[in-house]
Structure formats: structure tokens, C-alpha cells
Amino acid sequence: MTESTISKSYKRNEDPRLLTGNGNYIDDIEIPGMLHVAIKRSDYAHAKINKIDTEEAKKMPGVVAVYTAEDLGDYWRPGPLQVPPPTVIKGSIFHARPLECIAKNKIRFSGEPVAVVVAESRYIAEDALDYIYLDIEPLEYVGDLEKSLDPGAPLIHEDLESNLSADVRQEVGSWEKAVAEADLVVKKRIVTKHVAGGAIENRGIVIQWDDSFKVLNVWATTQGPVPMRNSIAKYLGLMENQVRVMNPDIGGGFGPKIMSSQIDDVVIPWIAMKLKKPIKWVEDRRENFLGTTSERDQVHYAEIALKKDGTILGVKDEFYHNTGAYNPYGMTVPLNTQTHVISNYNIPNYFTRIIMVFTNQMVVTPVRGAGRSHGIFVMERLLDAAAKELGMDPIEIRRKNILPPESMPFRTGVIGQDFVESVLDSGDYPGALEKTLEAIEYEKFKKEIQPKLRAEGKHKGIGVIMFTEGTAVGPYEGAKVMVGVTGKVNVVCAYSNQGQGHYTTFAQVAANQLGVDIKDIEVVIGDTGQWQWGVGAFASRGMTLVGTAIHNAAVKVREKALNLASKILETPKEELELADGVVRIADLPEKFISLGELAMRANPTRGTVEEGMEPGLEAASYYGPPHGATGYGCLGLILDVDPETAKVKIERLVIADDCGTNINPMIVDGQIHGGLQMGIGEAFYENLVYDDYGQLVTASFMDYLFPQATDMPAKFEIKHIVTPSPLNPLGIKGIGEAGAICVPACFMQALEDAFEGMDLDITDSFMSPGKLYHYVQKAKGA
Amino acid sequence: MKIEGTHVFNGPREDVWDMFYDPNVLASALPGAQKMEMVKEDEYKFDMNVRVGPVSGAFTGEMQLENVVKPDSLTLKGGGKGAPGFLNGIGNVKFKEQEDNTTLMEYEGEVNIGGALASVGQRMIDSVAKSMIRTGFETLDKALAARLAAKETGAEAVEFKAPTEAQFAKEVAKDMVKMENWSAETKLVLYIVPVIAVIILLAFILKSCGA
Numbered sequence: 001m002t003e004s005t006i007s008k009s010y011k012r013n014e015d016p017r018l019l020t021g022n023g024n025y026i027d028d029i030e031i032p033g034m035l036h037v038a039i040k041r042s043d044y045a046h047a048k049i050n051k052i053d054t055e056e057a058k059k060m061p062g063v064v065a066v067y068t069a070e071d072l073g074d075y076w077r078p079g080p081l082q083v084p085p086p087t088v089i090k091g092s093i094f095h096a097r098p099l100e101c102i103a104k105n106k107i108r109f110s111g112e113p114v115a116v117v118v119a120e121s122r123y124i125a126e127d128a129l130d131y132i133y134l135d136i137e138p139l140e141y142v143g144d145l146e147k148s149l150d151p152g153a154p155l156i157h158e159d160l161e162s163n164l165s166a167d168v169r170q171e172v173g174s175w176e177k178a179v180a181e182a183d184l185v186v187k188k189r190i191v192t193k194h195v196a197g198g199a200i201e202n203r204g205i206v207i208q209w210d211d212s213f214k215v216l217n218v219w220a221t222t223q224g225p226v227p228m229r230n231s232i233a234k235y236l237g238l239m240e241n242q243v244r245v246m247n248p249d250i251g252g253g254f255g256p257k258i259m260s261s262q263i264d265d266v267v268i269p270w271i272a273m274k275l276k277k278p279i280k281w282v283e284d285r286r287e288n289f290l291g292t293t294s295e296r297d298q299v300h301y302a303e304i305a306l307k308k309d310g311t312i313l314g315v316k317d318e319f320y321h322n323t324g325a326y327n328p329y330g331m332t333v334p335l336n337t338q339t340h341v342i343s344n345y346n347i348p349n350y351f352t353r354i355i356m357v358f359t360n361q362m363v364v365t366p367v368r369g370a371g372r373s374h375g376i377f378v379m380e381r382l383l384d385a386a387a388k389e390l391g392m393d394p395i396e397i398r399r400k401n402i403l404p405p406e407s408m409p410f411r412t413g414v415i416g417q418d419f420v421e422s423v424l425d426s427g428d429y430p431g432a433l434e435k436t437l438e439a440i441e442y443e444k445f446k447k448e449i450q451p452k453l454r455a456e457g458k459h460k461g462i463g464v465i466m467f468t469e470g471t472a473v474g475p476y477e478g479a480k481v482m483v484g485v486t487g488k489v490n491v492v493c494a495y496s497n498q499g500q501g502h503y504t505t506f507a508q509v510a511a512n513q514l515g516v517d518i519k520d521i522e523v524v525i526g527d528t529g530q531w532q533w534g535v536g537a538f539a540s541r542g543m544t545l546v547g548t549a550i551h552n553a554a555v556k557v558r559e560k561a562l563n564l565a566s567k568i569l570e571t572p573k574e575e576l577e578l579a580d581g582v583v584r585i586a587d588l589p590e591k592f593i594s595l596g597e598l599a600m601r602a603n604p605t606r607g608t609v610e611e612g613m614e615p616g617l618e619a620a621s622y623y624g625p626p627h628g629a630t631g632y633g634c635l636g637l638i639l640d641v642d643p644e645t646a647k648v649k650i651e652r653l654v655i656a657d658d659c660g661t662n663i664n665p666m667i668v669d670g671q672i673h674g675g676l677q678m679g680i681g682e683a684f685y686e687n688l689v690y691d692d693y694g695q696l697v698t699a700s701f702m703d704y705l706f707p708q709a710t711d712m713p714a715k716f717e718i719k720h721i722v723t724p725s726p727l728n729p730l731g732i733k734g735i736g737e738a739g740a741i742c743v744p745a746c747f748m749q750a751l752e753d754a755f756e757g758m759d760l761d762i763t764d765s766f767m768s769p770g771k772l773y774h775y776v777q778k779a780k781g782a
Numbered sequence: 783m784k785i786e787g788t789h790v791f792n793g794p795r796e797d798v799w800d801m802f803y804d805p806n807v808l809a810s811a812l813p814g815a816q817k818m819e820m821v822k823e824d825e826y827k828f829d830m831n832v833r834v835g836p837v838s839g840a841f842t843g844e845m846q847l848e849n850v851v852k853p854d855s856l857t858l859k860g861g862g863k864g865a866p867g868f869l870n871g872i873g874n875v876k877f878k879e880q881e882d883n884t885t886l887m888e889y890e891g892e893v894n895i896g897g898a899l900a901s902v903g904q905r906m907i908d909s910v911a912k913s914m915i916r917t918g919f920e921t922l923d924k925a926l927a928a929r930l931a932a933k934e935t936g937a938e939a940v941e942f943k944a945p946t947e948a949q950f951a952k953e954v955a956k957d958m959v960k961m962e963n964w965s966a967e968t969k970l971v972l973y974i975v976p977v978i979a980v981i982i983l984l985a986f987i988l989k990s991c992g993a
Contacts, residue, residue, distance in 0.1 A: 043863075043867050043868050043896045043897030043898075044868070044896060045896075110896065110897075110901075129865075130839065130864075130865040138870075286898065286901060286902055289901070290901060691900065693894045693895075693896065695895065695896045695897075695900035695901060696900075696901050697900055697901060698901075699901030699902055700901070700902045702902075
């Protein structure tokens with residue numbers, strides 16, 4: 001019997017290559033005669049452009065060309081909306097203002113591109129930027145989410161009546177009814193803060209126009225090669241097969257690399273075709289901070305209605321969402337917030353409203369978490385506030401309202417980022433809570449350890465919160481599986497890999513059907529020349545969607561191999577098995593035919609074939625779920641806080657998580673580790689800060705602080721729960737964002753617990769040591 | 783951002799005001815100043831080099847003086863831009879005679895800094911600006927002392943030594959170390975005061991060039 005390759009921690013196929021320095025990243029690509037681009041970006045956050053003078057820059061030796069929006073002529077136009085608005089939600093307003101990839105009449109954020117220099121080297125191109133002169137009229141900066149809608153606020157898009165970008169309301173049950181029946185309504189103003197994706201490798205693109213074959217070769221760090229290919233083809237009037245978008249190795253994505261129709265993939269291909277020269281652009285770190293997308297900026301006015309015993313009757317959440325200067329990514333982020341506010345608990349009445357506003361800040365698109373962490377933060381903070389008002393233990397109020405396993409699948413009634421109702425497909429939510437409480441020894445800590453520490457004047461606090469992780473949304477992904485004449489297997493897709501381990505996990509899925517060693521499976525990811533269809537790497541959907549498509553394709557290839565072998569071996573296929581790279585008679589293993597030989601025979605070169613025959617040991621498949629698969633979990637933290645220095649040490653971190661079947665448990669753990677590090681960063685280290693004039697004052701790693709290895713707890717204690725998703729044959733749910741979305745809510749609960757009696761009342765998702773110090777001082781004074 | 787600050791000059795108001803109109807004194811008090819010219823009455827253009835940590839480059843700017851009430855007060859508006867970014871500001875300066883024959887200079891205003899100067903230089907700008915203002919005032923204090931001494935002896939020549947670029951760099955380094963222990967509020971004030979002061983000093987130089 002063939003051994004299963006699923007749920008095994010294989011070491012990663014790609015690691016020997018990457019760890020020995022043999023990866024091929026965007027900046028490693030060199031083409032003879034290649035020119036280099038540097039982008040002139042606006043220092044001003046909001047201004048009218050009178051004139052951009054590029055004459056002096058053009059005269060510099062080594063400068064080949066300089067382009068502004070004016071120079072692009074008719075080619076200049078605002079990009080397409082990468083994500084359309086949710087028309088399915090009745091009464092919603094959405095003012096589409098897609099990205100203007102290079103500013104023409106107006107500058108709307110500091111860092112917005114205004115000109116492109118093409119030169120013989122990057123050094124020359126960078127120097128030439130200093131000789132481009134902007135004649136502009138500065139306009140008043142709009143940065144405050146709430147004030148952006150004040151009458152008389154300067155307009156970011158003058159053709160609109162206000163800076164309102166979207167207004168979307170959803171209601172399940174009746175909030176008014178909940179209030180009427182409630183014993184208590186708790187209100188909070190809750191703020192979530194702006195963080196960066198901060199991938200170790202910035203964005204980049206290399207373009208080569210092959211004028212003889214009329215093909216545009218594009219190497220790009222994009223998370224969505226097919227949408228980028230389609231955008232480029234449409235802009236340039238080319239057929240899809242004339243544009244080949246390829247991912248080199250990519251050093252992290254975390255969301256912002258999903259964006260296409262930006263200056264790099266709109267303007268640089270146009271220049272490359274015009275000059276008939278290969279061109280490279282690699283973003284520098286400051287550009288990445290200023291001009292690449294980011295998110296998490298929301299202001300919530302949230303209310304929770306309860307009975308005296310802690311039963312939730314309803315939740316109301318009206319929130320401002322900062323979309324930045326444009327809204328090319330539709331409403332993905334705030335819709336995720338709407339679905340994630342209520343998703344762990346039984347909340348019969350829910351009113352939620354997104355007020356999305358334009359500001360003079362960088363464009364907002366998802367960063368690992370994409371609205372989920374904000375929703376979780378709001379709900380968990382409301383529960384903590386309600387527990388305090390009711391004199392309940394924070395765990396008790398959660399136990400009281402948590403969705404029981406028998407309620408699954410649970411229809412939430414709220415439309416999510418995939419424009420269908422969010423459905424919690426499976427899981428044991430109370431199980432995750434209890435498992436975490438047990439592992440972190442909650443009772444013991446509260447009843448025995450903490451009182452002793454308090455008596456000694458020490459400030460250690462515990463936090464335990466629940467989260468769901470909406471993952472694996474549609475619309476679809478596809479893949480092709482092919483056995484080659486050598487017997488090795490090719491898995492091809494146009495997804496995108498930024499370090500998730502797909503070269504291993506996708507191979508595991510194919511190997512499981514084909515009986516070959518996972519090292520004999522070559523996975524091609526992100527090459528539109530080899531595979532034409534797909535959407536991209538976002539919403540923790542790769543393993544579930546591409547994995548399922550690979551599984552389905554591999555099942556078809558297996559059938560093809562069995563049918564062909566059955567004829568050749570003159571044995572019924574039920575008596576055959578695939579193992580060790582051959583198809584053999586199960587009871588007579590010495591009688592076999594290799595997969596390579598079968599592949600050769602699957603492409604007959606003479607004679608005739610049966611009607612309907614499809615050549616090759618090859619099959620393609622597509623998979624699109626009816627709705628996303630929802631992972632969930634519970635996080636527990638014990639924090640040791642020094643009240644004098646406000647330094648925080650994470651003494652313990654326990655996370656229980658259910659992402660369905662773990663294809664490779666080691667890689668699942670890695671995703672959780674990386675996510676938690678981002679979550680810890682969001683809670684205590686990382687914050688993008690604009691000053692009062694729209695200048696980003698944290699545009700380097702000196703001022704934008706990443707947590708380091710030494711800031712991590714000694715151990716991430718991970719408790720797995722496996723409830724296979726009923727939505728797909730392998731039972732997979734996503735795991736990419738779990739760790740990144742749960743930390744701030746738990747961190748703040750634990751901080752409050754560390755200073756119990758002081759009433760810190762933290763309603764902000766970011767707490768630096770400096771801020772914590774002020775909170776403690778303020779609480780002491782109160 | 784609102785700003786305010788004071789400096790006490792050890793001399794009478796008339797002498798302080800006059801000193802500010804000596805372009806030789808003021809140019810030497812300003813590290814990085816290259817060139818200034820009067821466009822018209824109370825309106826000037828200047829070139830200067832700015833270096834804040836990793837951010838450096840040439841600045842060109844303009845400045846206007848308004849509400850000039852000699853030797854009491856003036857308002858200045860100005861701004862500059864260059865490769866490292868831009869800077870705009872408005873400031874009000876007052877000179878007050880004090881009983882002990884010293885002069886209190888009071889300044890308050892608002893400054894807006896943009897570009898790489900703000901986004902990358904942020905961490906260093908406090909220290910650099912603080913050093914600029916401190917060394918600037920130190921130079922002016924010495925210059926004033928020299929002028930007063932010369933006045934007393936009736937000598938014409940005024941001798942004083944302006945800090946070199948190397949001395950200035952050393953001062954910046956010293957200040958950056960000291961800054962570690964300062965409160966956020968102190969840093970905030972220091973961040974703006976020097977910038978305004980630089981503009982003020984430039985304005986005076988220009989004014990005096992014109993006169």
C-alpha cells in the first residue's frame with residue numbers, strides 16, 4: 001500500500017537551494033544592456049501640480065529618458081479597480097477612485113510617484129532625481145479619519161462631494177431590539193493602528209520586450225501574477241500570451257505585493273517597449289515605507305448590549321476606515337473587519353457600518369491579517385469591558401457566549417470579502433478555549449501565582465482571547481499536474497510563493513496520489529507562460545485552493561496512469577497500485593511499468609487513438625469554494641511588566657489553533673510563529689506615524705521598530721486541533737494569518753490584568769513602552 | 783507644530799539688534815549657509831547645505847520679513863526646498879530689554895518639514911537642529927562680547943572665532959548622546975526651535991546684507 005504524504009513534516013524541498021545562496025531574487029536578474037529606473041516621489045502630501053521640469057535631469061550624462069504623466073499622453077489613465085465593491089450589500093455606497101500610478105494634476109500623498117528616470121545605472125538615475133523640479137501649490141493635508149468628513153474639509157478628489165470613499169451597513173437581527181432588552185450597554189471608542197508589511201525584500205520588476213517575437217517578459221515580485229499579466233496586457237493592447245509574468249524567488253509578501261496597476265507594472269513596460277531595452281526597477285526601503293500599501297487604521301465606535309448574567313444580546317460597531325488616497329482594493333479590509341467582529345460568539349443582533357474615508361496617506365490594501373485583527377480587537381476589548389462592568393471573569397463571559405460545536409456550520413448573516421455570507425464551516429471553539437486555559441494553567445495563575453506576585457509588588461498579567469481566521473476565499477485557483485517522460489512530476493500553477501513552503505506542500509499533495517517521492521516533484525509557481533489562470537496569494541488561500549486543485553488534477557492523472565497501465569499490463573486497474581514511481585500489480589510487484597514509460601506512451605506518435613482521448617499523463621483542475629473556510633483558535637499570554645521602565649517580557653505564549661488538516665505540520669507551525677511575531681510587533685513595536693502635515697516620520701527601520709528574536713518568548717506553545725473542513729476533499733483551512741491577528745487583543749487584556757485595580761482601560765491596538773508608561777502614570781494619578 | 787523659545791544676550795538691545803545686521807557675524811554662526819541675496823526690500827533668497835544623519839543636500843529658499851519694528855520685533859515667513867525635502871515656517875521674534883542690561887530674545891512660530899528630512903532624518907533632526915541653534919547662539923554670544931569690548935576700547939576690528947564644521951559635528955555627536963535622557967517634550971521643543979532659529983538668523987543676515 002502506498003504511504004500517505006499528507007500530515008507529515010517533510011523538510012522543505014526549496015531550502016537547500018535557498019539556504020546555500022542559490023535563490024534567484026529580482027535583483028539577481030541581469031540582462032545585457034539593461035537600463036535602470038529610479039522614481040521621483042512627491043515630498044508633499046497634498047498639492048496641485050503646475051509643472052514638473054525634467055530638462056536638467058534629461059541633460060545628465062547617462063540619463064536615457066525622463067517621463068512624467070504628461071509625457072505618457074493618452075497612455076496615462078487611472079488604473080482598474082483591483083477588487084470591485086460589494087454590490088451584493090444593498091444600499092452600499094462606493095466611490096471608486098482607482099490608483100493614478102503617476103500623479104498628473106494633483107499629488108494626494110507624500111511618496112506618490114511624479115516622474116520616472118531611466119538611466120544606464122541606478123546611481124545615475126538616483127542622482128538625476130535631484131534635478132527634477134516640481135512647481136506645485138501645497139494644499140491642506142487631510143489625515144484625521146473623523147475630521148476628513150467635516151464640511152469644508154479639503155477634498156482629496158475634487159469631483160466628489162466629500163472625502164467619503166464608501167458607506168456600507170449590514171444588520172443581522174435588530175440592534176434596537178437588543179438595546180431594548182438589555183440590562184447593560186457598554187460603549188467604547190476603539191482605535192487600531194497603522195502597520196507596514198515590511199517584507200525583507202522590497203518590490204521590484206524587470207521588463208524585457210522581445211521585439212522579434214513580440215513578447216513582453218516580466219519578472220515581478222507580485223503576489224498575483226495573472227492579474228498583473230492581465231493589467232499589463234490591457235494597458236499595452238497585447239494578448240495575454242504576449243505577456244509572460246514570472247515570479248523569481250520572493251523574500252516575503254505579507255499582502256502589499258498583491259497590488260498591480262502601479263507605476264512599476266504600468267509605466268515601466270510602456271517605457272521598455274518604447275526604448276526596446278530591458279529595464280529594472282527595485283524599490284528601496286524608503287520607497288517601500290512611503291509608497292507601498294499598508295493598513296490597520298480604523299476608529300471604532302462600538303457598543304455591546306448584554307443581560308446581567310453576561311449573555312450578549314447584540315453588538316453595534318460603526319467604524320471609520322482609512323483607505324488612503326485611493327481605493328483600488330475595494331473594501332476587502334473593512335469587510336473582513338465586519339465579519340470578524342462577531343465570529344466566535346453567539347450574537348443574535350448585530351449592526352455594523354463601514355465609513356471608509358480618503359486621506360492624504362499611502363494607499364491601504366491588506367497586510368497579513370487584512371481587517372481581521374481589527375474585528376477581533378474590537379470584540380475582545382468589548383467583552384473585557386463588559387466583564388469588568390458586570391464583575392465577571394473575562395473567561396466566564398467568553399464561555400457564556402462562545403459558539404458550541406453543534407452550531408457548525410454557522411451562518412453569520414454577514415457578507416464578507418468574497419461577497420457571500422460568511423459561514424463558519426467547522427470546529428470546536430470551546431475546545432480551543434479550554435485547551436488553552438489548561439495549557440497556560442489559568443486557574444492556578446489567577447488563584448495561586450498572581451496573588452503571591454502581587455504581594456511582592458510584581459506586575460504579571462494573563463490574557464486569554466478567542467479569534468477566528470476567515471481563510472481560503474474564492475473565487476478560484478487552478479493547477480496542472482503532469483508526469484514527464486523521466487518519471488518526474490511537474491506541478492504548475494500561476495499562484496505566487498513568498499516563502500510559504502509551497503514547493504514542498506504542493507508536492508506532498510501530488511505525491512499522495514501518484515506514489516512518487518516528493519523530491520521528484522518539481523513545482524512551478526507564478527509563471528503565466530506555463531499556466532494561464534489564477535488569482536493570487538492572499539487571504540491564506542494557497543494550500544486550500546491551489547492544493548485542492550492539485551489534488552483534483554493528480555486524481556485525474558492517477559486515473560489516466562491506471563487506465564493506460566491496465567491495458568499495457570493486461571490487468572484490471574483495481575488490482576494496480578502507484579508506488580515508487582511505477583504502476584504495478586499490487587500482488588505481483590515485480591510486474592510494473594514506470595510512470596516515465598507510461599508518460600511516453602501517453603503521447604502516441606503513430607497509429608490511431610480512441611475518440612475523446614486526451615494525450616499525456618497530464619490533467620488540469622480548478623477549485624472554487626462556495627465560501628471561505630474558517631480557522632479559529634485561542635491565544636493565551638502571560639506578561640511580566642516592569643512598572644518603572646514599562647518593559648514587557650512575554651513569559652508564556654500558548655496558542656490553540658485549528659486549520660483543519662495540516663498538510664505539513666512543521667510548515668503550519670512556521671506560519672504560526674511568523675504570524676505571532678508580526679502580531680507582537682503590532683501590539684508593542686510597530687507603528688507607522690504621520691505628522692500633522694502628512695509626512696511619514698517612520699520611514700526607516702530606525703524609527704519603524706520590528707520586534708527581534710530577543711523580544712520573542714522562549715517558546716511558542718502550539719496546541720493543534722484538527723477539524724477537517726467539510727468544504728474540500730483534504731479538509732484544509734488556511735493558517736497564514738492566525739498568529740498575526742490575535743496578539744493585540746490578548747496583549748492589552750494581559751497588560752490590564754498586570755495592573756489590576758488601576759483601570760488602564762486600553763482601547764488602542766498599539767502600546768509602546770513609552771505609551772504604557774503614560775497609561776500607568778495616568779492610572780496611578782486617577 | 784507650535785514652537786517657542788528664548789535666549790538671553792548679555793548686552794543691550796540696540797547692540798543685539800545691530801549685531802544681527804552684521805552679515806559677517808551671522809553667516810559664520812550658521813553652519814551650512816552658502817549664499818544669500820536680497821530680491822527686494824525684506825525679501826531674500828538663500829542657498830544652504832543641510833545634513834541630518836544620512837540625509838544631506840543643497841537647499842534653496844526664500845524668506846520674507848514683515849512687521850519689522852526696530853529694535854523691538856519682526857515676523858518672518860520662509861521656506862526652502864531641495865533634494866532632502868522641504869521646510870516651511872513662520873515665526874515671530876521679540877527683543878526685550880531687561881533690567882540687568884541684557885536682552886531677552888523670544889521666538890515662537892510654526893514649522894513644517896517634509897521629504898527625506900522628515901521621513902528618514904526624523905531620529906537625528908532633534909540633535910542636529912539643537913546643535914545648530916546652540917552653536918549658533920554660542921557664536922553670537924561671543925560675537926556680541928567681542929563687539930561690546932571693541933566698543934569700549936574704541937577699536938574697530940571685532941575678533942571672534944566661528945566654529946568649524948568639524949567642531950559642529952562633534953557638538954552634534956555630544957548632543958545625540960545627551961538626548962537619550964531627555965523627555966519627549968524637551969525633544970519636541972528642541973526639534974522646532976532650532977529650525978526657526980536658523981530661519982531667523984538667515985533673515986537677519988539677509989536683512990543686514992540689504993542694509
